[in-house]
Amino acid sequence: MSDTQWRIEVQRHLCISSGICAGIAPRHFDLEGDGSHPLADVVDHDDDVVDAAEACPVEAIKVFSNAGNELVAPLD
Template sequence: MGDRWHVEVDREICIGSGMCVGVAPDGFALDSARQSHPKEGETDASETVLEAAETCPVEAIVITLAGSGKAVFPPGG
């Protein structure tokens, strides 16, 4: 069985660029205030979700391993 990730968006940092939604529309959505949020708080490890986190211009997306809390992105975070 593959890794499970816990995905969060720091809404105080998010600038609503929408890049995460463009890269991973199945993983993220913008609300009426143009703030990003994950569609699911926990998801299977996914290259597209990781790419969305990496392309966020303000690094508002935090991914950790579900259960252990070990940082996936940002690395060492």
């Protein structure tokens, strides 16, 4: 696995369907009837993904390094 990629997770039990993620990163998130979904589980580095995770009002989006499984966003 490449360290130049990130893994996106949306914690369904936290998502409130605000749509902020889809507004910030429409190439990476889609808002469906039951909330936000990543369009791909693994993506190349993209600042929009970090911005979406940090903007989520309930921190339902987690971004991890694909190779090391380290949390990339949101960071406190």
